[in-house]
Amino acid sequence: MEFFNKTGKVALGSRLRMLTEKITEDAAQIYRLYNVDMQPKWFPVFYVLSVGEEKTITAIAKEIGHSHPSVSKIIGEMKKKGLVTEKKDKADGRRNMVSLTKKGLEINTRIQDQLTDVNTAIEAISAQTTHDLWKAMEEWEYLLEQQSLLSRVVEAHKKREAGNVVIVDYQPKYKSAFKALNEEWIARWFKMEAADHKSLDHPEENILKKGGHILVALYNDEPVGVCALIKMDDPDYDYEMAKMAVSPKAQGKSIGFLLGQAIIAKATSLGARNIYLESNTILKPAISLYNKLGFKKVTGRATPYERCNIQMELPLPV
Amino acid sequence: MEFFNKTGKVALGSRLRMLTEKITEDAAQIYRLYNVDMQPKWFPVFYVLSVGEEKTITAIAKEIGHSHPSVSKIIGEMKKKGLVTEKKDKADGRRNMVSLTKKGLEINTRIQDQLTDVNTAIEAISAQTTHDLWKAMEEWEYLLEQQSLLSRVVEAHKKREAGNVVIVDYQPKYKSAFKALNEEWIARWFKMEAADHKSLDHPEENILKKGGHILVALYNDEPVGVCALIKMDDPDYDYEMAKMAVSPKAQGKSIGFLLGQAIIAKATSLGARNIYLESNTILKPAISLYNKLGFKKVTGRATPYERCNIQMELPLPV
DNA sequence: TATATTTGTGTAACTGGTTACGTAATTTAT
DNA sequence: ATAAATTACGTAACCAGTTACACAAATATA
Numbered sequence A, B: 001m002e003f004f005n006k007t008g009k010v011a012l013g014s015r016l017r018m019l020t021e022k023i024t025e026d027a028a029q030i031y032r033l034y035n036v037d038m039q040p041k042w043f044p045v046f047y048v049l050s051v052g053e054e055k056t057i058t059a060i061a062k063e064i065g066h067s068h069p070s071v072s073k074i075i076g077e078m079k080k081k082g083l084v085t086e087k088k089d090k091a092d093g094r095r096n097m098v099s100l101t102k103k104g105l106e107i108n109t110r111i112q113d114q115l116t117d118v119n120t121a122i123e124a125i126s127a128q129t130t131h132d133l134w135k136a137m138e139e140w141e142y143l144l145e146q147q148s149l150l151s152r153v154v155e156a157h158k159k160r161e162a163g164n165v166v167i168v169d170y171q172p173k174y175k176s177a178f179k180a181l182n183e184e185w186i187a188r189w190f191k192m193e194a195a196d197h198k199s200l201d202h203p204e205e206n207i208l209k210k211g212g213h214i215l216v217a218l219y220n221d222e223p224v225g226v227c228a229l230i231k232m233d234d235p236d237y238d239y240e241m242a243k244m245a246v247s248p249k250a251q252g253k254s255i256g257f258l259l260g261q262a263i264i265a266k267a268t269s270l271g272a273r274n275i276y277l278e279s280n281t282i283l284k285p286a287i288s289l290y291n292k293l294g295f296k297k298v299t300g301r302a303t304p305y306e307r308c309n310i311q312m313e314l315p316l317p318v
Numbered sequence C: 001t002a003t004a005t006t007t008g009t010g011t012a013a014c015t016g017g018t019t020a021c022g023t024a025a026t027t028t029a030t
Numbered sequence D: 001a002t003a004a005a006t007t008a009c010g011t012a013a014c015c016a017g018t019t020a021c022a023c024a025a026a027t028a029t030a
Helices: A002-007 A009-033 A040-049 A057-064 A068-080 A102-128 A133-146 A149-163 A172-189 A194-201 A203-208 A255-269 A284-293 B002-007 B009-033 B040-049 B057-064 B068-080 B102-128 B133-146 B149-163 B172-189 B194-201 B203-208 B255-269 B284-293
Strands: A084-088 A096-100 A165-169 A213-219 A222-231 A239-246 A274-279 A296-298 A310-315 B084-088 B096-100 B165-169 B213-219 B222-231 B239-246 B274-279 B296-298 B310-315
Touching: A002 A009, A002 B040, A009 A040, A009 A102, A009 B009, A009 B040, A009 B102, A009 B133, A009 B149, A040 A057, A040 A068, A040 A096, A040 A102, A040 B002, A040 B009, A057 A068, A057 A096, A068 A084, A096 A102, A102 B009, A102 B133, A102 B149, A133 B009, A133 B102, A133 B133, A149 A165, A149 A255, A149 B009, A149 B102, A165 A255, A172 A194, A172 A203, A172 A213, A172 A222, A172 A239, A194 A203, A194 A239, A203 A213, A203 A222, A213 A255, A222 A255, A239 A255, A255 A274, A255 A284, A274 A284, A284 A310, B002 B009, B009 B040, B009 B102, B040 B057, B040 B068, B040 B096, B040 B102, B057 B068, B057 B096, B068 B084, B096 B102, B149 B165, B149 B255, B165 B255, B172 B194, B172 B203, B172 B213, B172 B222, B172 B239, B194 B203, B194 B239, B203 B213, B203 B222, B213 B255, B222 B255, B239 B255, B255 B274, B255 B284, B274 B284, B284 B310
Parallel strands: A239 A274, B239 B274
Antiparallel strands: A084 A096, A165 A213, A213 A222, A222 A239, A274 A310, A296 A310, B084 B096, B165 B213, B213 B222, B222 B239, B274 B310, B296 B310
16 A cells, blocks of 8 residues: 555554455455355354363453454354354353354364465465564564553653753743742642742742752743752751652653753762752652652651651762 | 464454554544544544645545545544535536645644654554564555465465375276266267267277377366377377366366376377367367467367367477 | 446445443352 | 352444445546
């Protein structure tokens, strides 16, 4: 199909569907050719029964990877043709035990030649290709089981969006954003405390002039995330990471992660030995972000914030 | 799927279907994720319209490889969502000219990011495989266009069946089969002539003792085909190939071809310079078989058979 | 110029699968 | 021992495609 060269691989599904259709179409004719009164769609069911054992509907469904109603329907059709029999399991009244009839088993022997012929034909085609369709499908099945296409697309999306985010140093014009973004989440989860007002209303005086830094994440030139690195007056810790806030509207762009990385880089460039932070365990995404950034829990420090119930630190390489 | 390792490639269709389904399922969710009010199945139609041109239903169907009713339905659905408009072609009243509306074009621009993300995700998967699914599909499409799976299976069938056929020299126990097989087709198409009775009733006297040969094709030890090589008393020709008959029940096993080849080999081993034959053009499969064996038409020889209206010869390498 | 054929389209019915739902039998938990 | 959860299965409705058919418009042919 010329068409698929234009669309590119986004039309993978469509292309697969068409190839599928072409092949199953021929399959039906092949059964007719060999004078076997069977439909291609019965094949998987027929195959698992061909060893002669009784099986339940759901067991068959699971084995061939169909839904159970699909198997149920197929069994109904095969029964009408006299290929299978059903009988209730005495031990378990829910189970419907299905097995091939004598006629079914007879068809099974007759069908063998057909199967070898089809196999030879398919192998002959495969031999003419440089790319192995069968193995490629196996690989795709495996990879999609590891991680769905959907979640891979989400990942690609995030990565691309993250590329549109730039982290810049604080400027006076971001003052209102710095306050607003923080107030948004603090008010939502807790209540504003005195220490909050102090640093949010006057960041220049209370953070920057004291040797701290503020970074701003811009998305389309719009400030959507902020984070501060506050100089600490403490023998154990050099800097505190605090006042991190990301707009809920800008979620899914890894902005928190990017800000965190930038803050760590900033601290490192300032020669810090470590970074300290305070948070609350009800902020689950935040805690997991801190973990991802490498912070580890520590205990036993005093804090001016009521909402703090967890403290973490990140030692930096010297 | 474990299952497919057991069935082997005969379940190629089933396996393709399942992979298709898994992928299109995710596709639907991806549209939802990007907040695009579109269905995956619309994509091919949407794509061909996205350049902005008006197109007819059938033109779209042809381009994307669907049936026209499929496109007709999709257009109906897209129209309901306000993505396309239809308008009758003034020049040709049958044509229904379809194009994207402003809303459709707007979605087209919005969708671009999604397409790149999907593409990145698919490319990322491809990069992890050692067998290229996309290219493999392309090869299969090409090869199936050259020759359908069905006809390839027929070929494999023939080849296998031909392997079960053995060509042996005449023995007295095949006398009745030699007559019966020939009588069957002669009576069907023409009527038995005096010369027929002579050679069919007494093959030993009239063919073998005069320096001729008879070969018999056995399928499961059953004689299903015969052919005679009759010594000619003629300055131009050494042998005549005649009395070739194959049971209709044993068709599709290339028995005629195998008999013909064996007869040619026999003549060659006898040092013949050429082989001559007589036939009738209403026996189309026979004539095409003779052509396949290398016989060429000749003209202007007398013949004792009323039914003969074509004569052929095959020069043999010296 | 009249008639036959081809072309463009829509509708209906089918196909091979699915999910949703209901029900009965069995198993688990309290 | 009873209630709750799980399991096996069938039925119904849906979905994304198909083929079959009908019909009108356009084109080719006699």
